[in-house]
Amino acid sequence: MPSIPVELPIFILHLLTALLIARLRGLFSAAMLTGIFSLLSCCLFTLMDAVDVAFTEAAVGAGISTVLILGTLALTDREERQRPARALPFVVVIVTGAALIYGTFDMPPFGAADAPIHMHPVVQTFVHGAEHDFHIPNIVTVILASYRGYDTLGETAVIFTAGVGVLLLLVEGKRAGDPPSEPDHGSDGSDVPRDEAA
Amino acid sequence: MIDPTPMRMRDKIVLRVVSKLLIPFILLFGLYVQFHGDFGPGGGFQAGVIFAAGFILYGLIFGLDEVETVVPHRFVEIGSALGVLIYGGVGVVNMMLGANFLDYSVLAHDPAHGRHYGILAIEAGVGLTVFATMMLIFYAFADRGRRPGGAA
Amino acid sequence: MTGLLGLWHYWMIIALMMVGLYIVIARDNLVKKIMGLNIFQTSVILFYVALAKVEGGTAPIIPEGAEHVVYSNPLPHVLMLTAIVVGVATTALGLALCVRIQEAYGSNEEDEIVRMDVEGLARRGDRAESAPHADDVPPEEVPA
Numbered sequence: 001m002p003s004i005p006v007e008l009p010i011f012i013l014h015l016l017t018a019l020l021i022a023r024l025r026g027l028f029s030a031a032m033l034t035g036i037f038s039l040l041s042c043c044l045f046t047l048m049d050a051v052d053v054a055f056t057e058a059a060v061g062a063g064i065s066t067v068l069i070l071g072t073l074a075l076t077d078r079e080e081r082q083r084p085a086r087a088l089p090f091v092v093v094i095v096t097g098a099a100l101i102y103g104t105f106d107m108p109p110f111g112a113a114d115a116p117i118h119m120h121p122v123v124q125t126f127v128h129g130a131e132h133d134f135h136i137p138n139i140v141t142v143i144l145a146s147y148r149g150y151d152t153l154g155e156t157a158v159i160f161t162a163g164v165g166v167l168l169l170l171v172e173g174k175r176a177g178d179p180p181s182e183p184d185h186g187s188d189g190s191d192v193p194r195d196e197a198a
Numbered sequence: 199m200i201d202p203t204p205m206r207m208r209d210k211i212v213l214r215v216v217s218k219l220l221i222p223f224i225l226l227f228g229l230y231v232q233f234h235g236d237f238g239p240g241g242g243f244q245a246g247v248i249f250a251a252g253f254i255l256y257g258l259i260f261g262l263d264e265v266e267t268v269v270p271h272r273f274v275e276i277g278s279a280l281g282v283l284i285y286g287g288v289g290v291v292n293m294m295l296g297a298n299f300l301d302y303s304v305l306a307h308d309p310a311h312g313r314h315y316g317i318l319a320i321e322a323g324v325g326l327t328v329f330a331t332m333m334l335i336f337y338a339f340a341d342r343g344r345r346p347g348g349a350a
Numbered sequence: 351m352t353g354l355l356g357l358w359h360y361w362m363i364i365a366l367m368m369v370g371l372y373i374v375i376a377r378d379n380l381v382k383k384i385m386g387l388n389i390f391q392t393s394v395i396l397f398y399v400a401l402a403k404v405e406g407g408t409a410p411i412i413p414e415g416a417e418h419v420v421y422s423n424p425l426p427h428v429l430m431l432t433a434i435v436v437g438v439a440t441t442a443l444g445l446a447l448c449v450r451i452q453e454a455y456g457s458n459e460e461d462e463i464v465r466m467d468v469e470g471l472a473r474r475g476d477r478a479e480s481a482p483h484a485d486d487v488p489p490e491e492v493p494a
Binding site: 051052054055056059060063064067068071072074075133134135136137138140141142144145146149150152153156157159160162163166167169170171 | 231235236237238239240241243244247248250251254275278279281282285286289299300302309310313314316317320321323324327328330331332334335336337338339340341342343
Binding site for chain 1: 354356357358359360361362364365366367368369370371372373375376377378379380381382384385386388389392395396399400401402403404405406407408409410411412413414420421422423424425426427428430431432434435436438439440441442443445446447448449450452453457458459
């Protein structure tokens with residue numbers, strides 16, 4: 001009797017959680033389920049030896065994403081309207097899924113040590129460099145901060161840009177000494193004054 | 199007679215006591231993850247998010263005014279830009295010392311130590327930006343719900 | 351055929367991707383769409399991490415003094431760290447847009463928003479024939 005890999009029940013739970021999120025009309029429950037979805041993703045990442053990715057997913061997905069969705073739900077509708085089920089999305093999804101599964105037939109099996117991705121010399125260079133040039137145990141940090149440091153600079157800039165974007169969208173900038181402007185019409189949140197102001 | 203005024207979160211004893219016990223450990227753990235990113239899983243991103251989660255928990259339980267007193271709006275606005283500046287600044291310092299952009303080996307007396315210092319510096323920049331941006335996004339969403347013009 | 355069975359991880363991940371895709375294209379509520387997008391992003395990240403796994407390997411952290419340890423490929427892990435963080439950035443921006451749309455249109459359902467837009471454009475077209483300088487008058491929205 002072959003042993004059941006431990007990822008199988010977690011994958012099945014994961015899929016069930018995703019299907020429930022699709023199904024539920026109450027958005028608060030769906031938000032909580034996205035937290036559980038993140039937790040199960042974190043378990044799967046750990047089982048696949050991606051501990052840094054699991055850490056980030058746990059902190060970011062289960063932590064920040066859930067808070068953001070709940071914060072949004074406090075300001076918007078809490079229930080999804082009931083719609084009649086249409087056939088076209090199902091057809092599109094099944095056709096796309098079938099095409100993708102057909103595409104995986106050419107792939108090396110899961111966990112194969114001789115897959116082309118592992119044979120490329122750049123990986124050996126990074127691992128060797130982390131051990132002998134850097135003397136830093138966490139190879140992912142070495143690659144992230146040094147070998148691919150430029151990408152991480154761009155990533156930090158992306159986070160900053162997201163903060164700026166949310167500021168522009170949600171915070172109506174009023175400094176402490178400004179005179180109160182006229183109330184807006186509800187759609188134009190930025191304070192573009194009609195008359196000439198500062 | 200049942201009191202009709204709803205209880206605020208800070209009036210609920212279990213929430214208040216448990217959060218007061220947990221928040222110092224959350225912040226300490228965030229700092230641990232930041233500085234031990236070299237020796238185990240971790241690094242700037244995770245640390246920034248965990249650190250922000252501690253303060254967001256404080257804000258959720260004790261109120262937005264309290265957390266805005268502890269971490270002012272100005273600080274998070276400046277902090278999110280300062281982190282990116284630190285990161286880019288380390289790269290520029292490398293260039294001024296004669297090496298390529300973001301080549302840390304010139305930061306200390308020998309390349310291995312220089313690289314270590316460089317990684318610590320940029321992880322600090324990344325942690326600061328992530329912390330400040332998460333707090334900023336939380337403040338933006340929470341302030342929107344608080345103002346009378348926003349949708350309730 | 352048993353060779354194909356070694357690919358079941360990828361098939362489960364593709365099933366997850368398709369659930370995410372279905373939520374994005376079939377559901378009308380904007381916040382639900384963003385949750386579906388999150389599911390889609392997470393499944394793509396799972397796919398890359400599954401590519402990196404080596405049978406018998408361990409997490410890419412060099413232990414003290416051990417020789418000849420087989421590590422799982424660390425390069426996709428690095429790329430996926432960036433992807434997760436960029437994903438949360440886009441989620442935050444998308445949710446901020448949802449809040450603004452709710453305030454402007456009074457609803458978060460896509461078909462109602464499109465209907466209001468079309469009606470507003472039709473009304474503005476009628477008004478423009480009578481008042482040529484109606485540029486900065488905001489279209490009338492359905493009150494929230």
